[in-house]
Amino acid sequence: MTDEQRIARAVAVANSNIATKICVAAEQRTGRPRLIPLSGVLAAYIFHASDQPHSMTTSGVCRTVRKLKPGKRAALGIPKRMQVKYKRMHSGWLAIRRVVEHGVLVDHDHDLDVDLDTGEVFSCPEGCPFEQVSLDQLATLLIQASLPPEFERPTVVAIDGTDVESVARAHDKKINSDGRSFYSYDRDARWGHRTATSRRPTEHFFGYEAHLGTYAPKVGSDPVPQLAAGLTLRPGNRDRTRACLGMVDALPEFDELLLDRGYTTAKGNKLAGPLRDRGITLTMDLHKTQRGVRPGPDAGTVWVDGSLYSSALPETHRDLEPPTLGMxxxxxxxxxxxxxxREPYRFVPHAKREPNRGTQRFRGPAVDGHPFKVRCPNTPASIRMPHTIPTTTCTPGEPCGCGKTLTVPDSLLERDRQHHPWQSTRWALSFNRRSLVEGLIGINRYQRLSVNRGFFRQTGLVATALLMAVTLIGHNLVSLHAWHTTRGRPEPWQVHLGDPVDDRPLDKATRTRGRGRH
Incomplete structure (x- = not known):
C-alpha cells in the first residue's frame, strides 16, 4: 500500500465508534489542550503497525511519523508544524491506556447510592449514560473496527492461543519495602507452558497468552482472507475458557466455533454448555481422556468418542486409532x-433442541417411519430393506437401541459431544479449517512480523493487550488489501473510503540464485 492508502485506513479506524469513545473519555477537561489530538496518536500507532515494524514502541512510532511530509502528517491528524516528540506521543498513549485500565467509557451523571446494611450499590436512574467495557470487549471491538462494513464476515470462527513473552525477566523471590513478594517488574505477567515446535523444545515462558480468533469459510465454500477477528489476553496459561467466552461475546453473531484440546478439556458447564446456550455449534478435537467407550443413557446404547451409537455397533468399530501427523x-x-x-449405527437428532427443558431428542438407526440405516431383527420393517445396508447381530426380543427414540439431557456428557463424529471424514473437513488461526499466529510471529520477546516493551496486561490489538489491526489492513488486490477484486476499504482504483502493476517475487559453496 502507498502512504496515502495506509493513512486513510489508519484514520478511518481511529475515528471508528469504539475508538472515538475511548479518545473522548481520555480527553482532559481542564488544563492546556493536547498539541497532538488523541485520535492522531492512535492513528499514528495504527499507521506504524500497517508497515512492517521491528517493534511496537513509541519511539518506533515517532520515527515512522517523522519520515512523513507535513501534508501527510496533517492527514494523519498531527498538525503540520508540530514537532513529533516522544513525550507528546507517549503522553497521549498513556491517556488512552488509563481509560482502558479504568474500564469506563462514559461515567455516571449522578452520585452513587449505597445500601448501608448490605453494601449493595443501587441501580442507576433511567437515562444514566454510564457505559462500561471490559478489556476483552475493547480489544475485540478495536480489531473489528479494522474490518469495514463492506467486508462480509463469515459465520465460522477459529480460536487458538499463543505465548507473548514479557520484556521483563522473572527473578528470584524478593521482598519489597511493603513486605510483599514479587517476581518481576511486570507485575501482571505469570509463568506459562508452551508446547514444542520445530523452532524450540517444550518449555516454560514468562508473560501472557494471547487468544486469537480468525474467520474461516464454510466447508466447501470459497476461501477467505486470513484476518484477526478478536483478541483476549491472560497472564500465563490461566483462565482459557473465560478468555474464549469473552471473545465469543464481543464478536458479531456467528454460529460455529473451531477449538483444539487446549480449551475443550474444561468442564462442560464452563465451555460446552455456555456455547450451546449461545446457539454456537462446536467442532473440536478430543483429548485421550474424552475418548473411549462409555455406557449409554438407555439399554442398548453406548457412547463412543463422544457420539451416541446403538449397542449393535461391532466391537471392531469401537476402539480405533486416529491418524497421526506423520501419515x-x-x-x-x-x-x-x-x-x-460407524455412521450407520449412530443416533441422529430427531428434532430441535428444547432450551426450556434442556433436552435433545435422538432417533436410532432403525426407527420405523424414517430412512433405515441398518437392518435390525427387532424392527421387522428394516429387514425388508436391501442388503446393501448393514445387518446388525441383535437378538430378536432382547433390548437394543436400533429402533429407539431417546430424550437426552444436555448435561449428559456435554463436554465431549459435537455435531460431527470425531475423526470422521466430515469432522476432518470441518476441523481442518482451524489451521487458519495457526497460520495467523505464524504470520505475525515469524513471517511478516516477529511478535516475540522485545516486540512489546511496555509492561502490564492492559498495555500488552492494547499494543497487540494495534498490531493485529495493522495486519488486517495489510492482509485485506493484499488478498483482494492479488485476485483482482475490489478491496473493501477502497469501496468504503471511495479511494480511486489502484491500477499499479503488481510486483513479482523472484528467487535469486544463491552463491555456490566452495
Missing part, C-alpha cells in the same frame, strides 16, 4: 474410512 494423506483417508463405518 500421508492416503494413509489418513484409510484410517478415517474405519471411523466412517
Amino acid at each position: 500421508t494423506a492416503a494413509e489418513k483417508a484409510r484410517r478415517r474410512e474405519a471411523f466412517d463405518a
Whole structure:
C-alpha cells in the first residue's frame, strides 16, 4: 500500500465508534489542550503497525511519523508544524491506556447510592449514560473496527492461543519495602507452558497468552482472507475458557466455533454448555481422556468418542486409532474410512433442541417411519430393506437401541459431544479449517512480523493487550488489501473510503540464485 492508502485506513479506524469513545473519555477537561489530538496518536500507532515494524514502541512510532511530509502528517491528524516528540506521543498513549485500565467509557451523571446494611450499590436512574467495557470487549471491538462494513464476515470462527513473552525477566523471590513478594517488574505477567515446535523444545515462558480468533469459510465454500477477528489476553496459561467466552461475546453473531484440546478439556458447564446456550455449534478435537467407550443413557446404547451409537455397533468399530501427523494423506483417508463405518449405527437428532427443558431428542438407526440405516431383527420393517445396508447381530426380543427414540439431557456428557463424529471424514473437513488461526499466529510471529520477546516493551496486561490489538489491526489492513488486490477484486476499504482504483502493476517475487559453496 502507498502512504496515502495506509493513512486513510489508519484514520478511518481511529475515528471508528469504539475508538472515538475511548479518545473522548481520555480527553482532559481542564488544563492546556493536547498539541497532538488523541485520535492522531492512535492513528499514528495504527499507521506504524500497517508497515512492517521491528517493534511496537513509541519511539518506533515517532520515527515512522517523522519520515512523513507535513501534508501527510496533517492527514494523519498531527498538525503540520508540530514537532513529533516522544513525550507528546507517549503522553497521549498513556491517556488512552488509563481509560482502558479504568474500564469506563462514559461515567455516571449522578452520585452513587449505597445500601448501608448490605453494601449493595443501587441501580442507576433511567437515562444514566454510564457505559462500561471490559478489556476483552475493547480489544475485540478495536480489531473489528479494522474490518469495514463492506467486508462480509463469515459465520465460522477459529480460536487458538499463543505465548507473548514479557520484556521483563522473572527473578528470584524478593521482598519489597511493603513486605510483599514479587517476581518481576511486570507485575501482571505469570509463568506459562508452551508446547514444542520445530523452532524450540517444550518449555516454560514468562508473560501472557494471547487468544486469537480468525474467520474461516464454510466447508466447501470459497476461501477467505486470513484476518484477526478478536483478541483476549491472560497472564500465563490461566483462565482459557473465560478468555474464549469473552471473545465469543464481543464478536458479531456467528454460529460455529473451531477449538483444539487446549480449551475443550474444561468442564462442560464452563465451555460446552455456555456455547450451546449461545446457539454456537462446536467442532473440536478430543483429548485421550474424552475418548473411549462409555455406557449409554438407555439399554442398548453406548457412547463412543463422544457420539451416541446403538449397542449393535461391532466391537471392531469401537476402539480405533486416529491418524497421526506423520501419515500421508492416503494413509489418513484409510484410517478415517474405519471411523466412517460407524455412521450407520449412530443416533441422529430427531428434532430441535428444547432450551426450556434442556433436552435433545435422538432417533436410532432403525426407527420405523424414517430412512433405515441398518437392518435390525427387532424392527421387522428394516429387514425388508436391501442388503446393501448393514445387518446388525441383535437378538430378536432382547433390548437394543436400533429402533429407539431417546430424550437426552444436555448435561449428559456435554463436554465431549459435537455435531460431527470425531475423526470422521466430515469432522476432518470441518476441523481442518482451524489451521487458519495457526497460520495467523505464524504470520505475525515469524513471517511478516516477529511478535516475540522485545516486540512489546511496555509492561502490564492492559498495555500488552492494547499494543497487540494495534498490531493485529495493522495486519488486517495489510492482509485485506493484499488478498483482494492479488485476485483482482475490489478491496473493501477502497469501496468504503471511495479511494480511486489502484491500477499499479503488481510486483513479482523472484528467487535469486544463491552463491555456490566452495
